[in-house]
Amino acid sequence: MKYSVKPLFSSTIGKKLLMAISGLFLCTFLVVHLIGNLQLFKNDGGFAFNVYSKFMTTNPLIKTVAYVNYALILLHVFTSLALTIKNKKARPVSYGYNNAKANSIWSSRNMGILGTIILVFIVVHMQNFWYEMKFGEVPMMSYFEYISPEGKTLSTQNLEEVAPSSYGTVRQVIVKDLYKEVTTEFSEEALLVLLYVIAQIAIGFHLWHGFASAFQTVGINHKRYSPIIKTLGYGFSIIVPALFAIMPLYFFFIK
Amino acid sequence: MLDSRIPEGPLEEKWTKHKSSIKLVNPANKRKIDVLVIGTGLAGGSAAATLGELGYNVKVFCFQDSPRRAHSIAAQGGINAAKNYKNDGDSVHRLFYDTIKGGDFRAREANVHRLAEVSVDIIDQCVAQGVPFAREYGGLLDNRSFGGSQVSRTFYARGQTGQQLLLGAYSALERQVGLGNVKQYTRHEMVEIVNIDGKARGIIARNLINGKLEKFFGHAVVLATGGYGNVFFLSTNAMGSNVTASWKAYKKGAFFGNPCFTQIHPTCVPVTGSYQSKLTLMSESLRNDGRVWVPKKKEDCKKRPQDIAEEDRDYYLERKYPSFGNLAPRDIASRAAKEACDDGRGVGVSGLAVYLDFADAINRLGKSVVEARYGNLFDMYEHITNENPYEMPMRIYPAVHYTMGGTWVDYNLMTTVPGLYAIGEANFSDHGANRLGASALMQGLADGYFVLPYTIGNYLADEIFTKPISTDHPAFLEAENEVKDRYNKLISIKGKRTVDDFHKELGKVMWDYCGMARDKEGLEKARELIKQIRKEFWSDVNVPGGVDEMNPELDKAGRVADFIELGELMVVDALNRNESCGGHFRTEYQDAGEAKRNDNDYAYVAAWEFNGIDADPVLHKEELKFENIKLAVRSYK
């Protein structure tokens, strides 16, 4: 049989592999991001959240992962662009009347639109917090760190709760108060809250199809396991975005 | 007397000996030889693939958009082979005997024996190609009993055996196309054959996309164009199935064998209205568990079947043929259905249907078993009729299904025109007057994979010095002009009646007078009617559109014109054969409803030679010698 091995990613299946792997990675990122953000709900004046954000912005491993994350978002976007262009070429004349809802779910056909909404959101989101955090003017706050004689950070402590320690030293740490930044923005900017909620809905729909689809793309389809993956995907695509969406709503309406 | 070139020697050794004495073409010379194969069904597809593998330069043609669409694909039940995997006493000889007997002793012994011999190789070949035959839990091939056979020798792939075998042949063919050994011309219809110095040397094909005529040279031409059941308009054949290629060959000197032998299949969905375009076959396997009946009393016919008491039902097959019962061969079961309906006891709106009832099977086996066996067929029935066969008995009626007759060929499958071959349903050779279930697939593949590729070498070995003839040769140009004139004529008539009008009229004449039962008076009448239809067709047909474009109406007109001429030949043949045998039932020749053969006068193949459109065709006889089996009354009682 005549055949040739072409570079994997030159084929649509290879490109889809990129989409799937980057997508699944971004899913795990969402989970980590969510767990961190849940600190916002802690009633400690932002202490836990700020500790977490300090950790996220300074830990070299996390920083590396963060850059991988940005790269994967770009990869996800550009690969999808390449695929979309090919797909558009595959049907130059569209149907006069197409009843696509009879054979497929809405989100599966609108991954591009959903993805675009999410991309816009990511840009705004980065501008709001990441850029502000890095280059903007953010109020400061401080907390204590207990340092062992060997110089290891043992624990962190809120300022109000500081207690003398018999072991090691205490150090005051001054950081940017991202908690304040977040809560202020969310309680004042109605449009921003709206954008965040819309974006989370988009993420939900995107994942509703994307989560299980990624497994199909990497070749996992099994009569017993695939239904589990599907259910997991549906759960994921509801719970994760919902929790994210609750945050701005919580600060806007309740707090 | 025609010479069928049957090799000498004992029956069992003829083929083996013949194969080893056939002339060979060396590989270097094969490359220089062009073979044209017309048709891509089981026979054509497998032949083209195999010839390509052998190294010939093959060009293959089909009128469909892909070779995979050929109508072999619709065969449901299975394919016979004398593998004896079931250890139930099957053998090559038994398959041979069953086929000869099933064909009512009107087939050629040597051919049929060869068919039974190579049947085993077909299964091996198909399995190696990846045909997913049904298997048992141990992983070995499953077999079933089919079409009244007393052994289980039928291999099957669900209800889609024809499809799977065809796709196997198709993939082998496409492999050769990919390798450059075969060139494939889809949406091309052969519309004329070109003979030069008494040998077949090429064809004219119409490119169905743009209407252009294209000329092709070949050292040999193989017709694998299937049967002509569509002469009846309504049949189980595909809409495009036609006789044109065979008919052109006939008019250019190839004799036509036993044209009146047509098979009417007993289990088809009945006709519902005048708009009906085709009839759908329900697999014969349904008769394994279904019981056929009609009401005993005429007045019950319009009642709902469940309201007819058991004692008022006539299970006529079980009554007439106690040993075979509902599994009686096709011709017999069909005729019995016709008798019941002629007797006024037919059911359904038209009165032209009988019941095929699964109530007993469902009681005995349970619905789930019946569903596992026939679920897809029941669904198909419900699809078409909107009736649920689990609750209501099916209504079935016979329909034209297969033509045993076809282009006459000798033992090497060569027609009376040197260099012109006919294989598969297109030839007449192996089924006599009636074909058994699951034998058509067997014959198509036997011819294409295992017979023709050998025998054609015998002819081509002498052709290695023939240089390809230019398609500008006068014979090609003349043939091309004939075709052009014909199409221009068809377009220019601009009459009042559509092509289908004529086709339906012809079909009705054929069905009424040359269908399941025939008699002298009716046939004579039919001949006059057909002549009339031909005259009217050529003066009143309306073909829209132009010649140089995609024009399916024009394609159809060309085919119907040939069907009309063929219809007359079928009637002539039926008139000539003053006996009843297999699918040919002359009401004058019967023993209380059973066919009465006349072996003294008609143990021959009627091969007809074209003698001008308005002249009577010339009859040539090929005597059938039965040296290995005794002629007997074919009884299924």
Added chain:
Amino acid sequence: MKFTLKIWRQKNTNTAGKFVDYQISDVNSDMSFLEMMDVLNDELVRKGEEPVVFDHDCREGICGMCSMYINGRAHGPKRATTTCQLYMRNFSDGETITIEPWRASSFPVLRDLSVDRSSFDNIIQAGGFISVNTGQAQDANSTPVNKEDADLSMDAAACIGCGACVAACKNASAMLFVSAKVSQFALLPQGQSERSERVLAMVNTMEEEGFGSCTNTGACEAECPKEISISNIARLNRDFLAASIMK
């Protein structure tokens, strides 16, 4: 029954097409969709107009020749059905029925509703076979095949190559078609020796023919008249990725 038919008319590949409306009455609900088209064509011919060209052949749902995008769906509204097996009782009286050809750059329109699907043949030519010459086979029962695998192989082999998967897919992807053939052989011992080569060759040709990519919408499976499962596509992905990496 009565219908308004909105039918795509196009003279040939190189000219533009458009929808033309036709009225048809006296339609019997037991008519098949194609018989209804026959009746329409019969009327058109009698009126001296050109009939609508459409592909069809066996009219029993197995040859794969019939196509048509009916009311926004490949092979019309009924599940697991080819156009030829669609009956007018599946429509409601007075309805407007829109009929279009398959639309894909790999399936150019030949005329009206008829399209050229030779790209499918090209894909099969690239690798949709097992390389065995006539006469080379061993005894059919010498290699047992697990029944479950044989059944799955048959499920995939049931594909009729009609192109509904391409037509229904928003990307005009041929993945279901290709995966069905790849799976048929991948599930059988006979298909193992060329398994990697086959999938590479077929996918390469599929890409060259200009079909779009699979985005797992499942439209192909939903519209497939033979209900070929998209689990075959997962198998194709698996085999292709493995072959691309290991070869």
